[in-house]
Amino acid sequence: MSTITSSWTGLIFMVTKNYRDSYTRSLETPEEFWLEAAGRISWTNPPQRALDSSRAPLYDWFPDGVLNTSYNALDRHVAEGRGGQDALIYDSAMLGTQERYSYAELTDLVARFAGVLRSQGVGKGDRVVIYMPMIPEAAIAMLATARLGAVHSVVFGGFAPKELAARIRDASPAAVVTASGGIEPSRRIEYLPAVAEALGLAGARDTPVLVKAREGFAAPAAGHAGWLDWDTEMATATPAAPVDVKATDPLYILYTSGTTGAPKGVVRDNGGHAVALSWTLENIYDIGPGDIMWTASDVGWVVGHSYIVYGPLLAGATTVIYEGKPVGTPDAGAFWRVIQDHKVNVLFTAPTALRAIRKADPEAKLLDGYDISSLRTLFAAGERLDTDTFHWASRILGVPVVDHWWQTETGWAICANPRGLDGMPIKAGSPSVPMPGFKLNIVDGSGADVEAGTEGNIVLALPLPPGTLTTLWGNDERYISSYLQAFEGYYATGDSGYRDEDGYLFVMGRTDDIINVAGHRLSTGAMEQVIGQHPAVAECAVIGLADPLKGQRPSGYVVLKSGVDVPEEILVKDLIALVRRDIGAVADFKHVTVVEALPKTRSGKILRKTMRQIADGEDYVVPSTIEDAGVIDQLVGTLRPAAGRPGQSIVP
Structure with missing residues (x-):
């Protein structure tokens, strides 16, 4: 075990670099553990308390702390002498362009755009809806909103007007920030007509709209009365200074994907969020000042919030914003090209991206044309990392491949293999072990603990650690009923899984992906893991179909790797035999479709x-x-x- 001695406001503390000790301390002495972690953040008023439980089951982290998240992500590093270091690299495979922004340059742009927002009446506590493609201005708008102590709600660029309207209606923004459109490999998507329609549907036509113009789009901002051009406003903007907020004040609202009916807006606070992300960059991702992290996601998702924008910048690292796809921009070597061009140290992507690359280039022949020696670790999240893809990525890259599991609601990894702490074995199919503050249990339908190796509901004991959701926007009751009522004293993740004898978690899928075949509860995720082992299968899904005799029966759907030529009837027989061998005849697996x-x-x-x-x-x-x-x-x-x-x- 190694330790780091540090000081903060006169307090001397020892930061342990051993996972077991860190995890134990986070549960047994959370006040001490999280106040130490808070020492990595710059505070206007440093917190003297870590947790306020007076509103349980709602909790407040660092209730007496005051800070500004944008200052911590930008100005602080300039003040510490790293103003000339790259903060953000923009790489557009769609346009064939690259741009670099130093910490000093990004701080100036954020301060000026904060001034633009302020000139439109945006102030502390106001909401700003951001509807942007993957361009630097998306991150600038987020950080500028935070600089004013306002609350941003990023909506994935290209969402339908009805969905955008629902979010505008729920958040009641003081301003909307958008761009002319987004670029896909086969098309350009015009954003401004969608924004205009959404504002009309939401009854918010008078809301100020700021537009970043992009070439090649038909609808200019000038076509809408009162809409403002980003570049014109920036040219005369007066920079805004960071505004102090309470640690418990909201930083952002992020609406969960697939929302139907009333939107479900996850609320993230300022203080807990900054402390938690700072801890994760150092201890999970092993990223520090000057390192380069590329999260191949979108700012519209929680992954983009945590590890494209805020996390790397809080750590003083360099973040990459990539406008492109894993394949088709122009080929399955796109990721390797980005790693080479920008000397990426850590890549974070979704398993589906890896499967897409593997499907197009099964032997990774395109990798031979690139130098990716800078890469230290590959992290994956978003979907279960199947064992076949894990072994493939490990083999072709020659670096640790780390699956980790988290949710929009948690904001950072519930379970991971912390590369910044002492090394832990990696197990294929497992996101490893719970991170500090997450007291994870596996329970049956009645809430009773189950034995190791037995699948059940994955739950997290309250209180959740810093950086997780504090509530749902404007609806504490819905937060409690949606997440906290199923199992008393626990947050219900909605996922099922089991822990092995070493305490490693295996997430098998959503609880509604457990099917009942003739009275036997079976995991479709387990069947997918078996099917994914077949050398012809690129990816697969197993679903449970209604069956009048047995209640449900599993049905498999597979996508083949490029260049594979195998008769479907032979493949089907092979896959049925695999499931029968590894799961058993009880699965009644008899249906497969390519x-x-x-x-x-x-x-x-x-x-x-x-x-x-x-x-x-x-x-x-x-x-x-x-x-x-x-x-x-x-x-x-x-x-x-x-x-x-x-x-x-x-x-x-």
């Missing part, structure tokens, strides 16, 4: 629930977060015959 693609959200999650609803002939909603709605249309003909029922699409 498909061109699986429906996914833009963050890479396979829409198993939607597939199941189609197959069972139920009315189904095509989520606003879907990557390609055409995939659903292609699957309808395949899924409906499996159940013999029609079904009807309800498109938001």
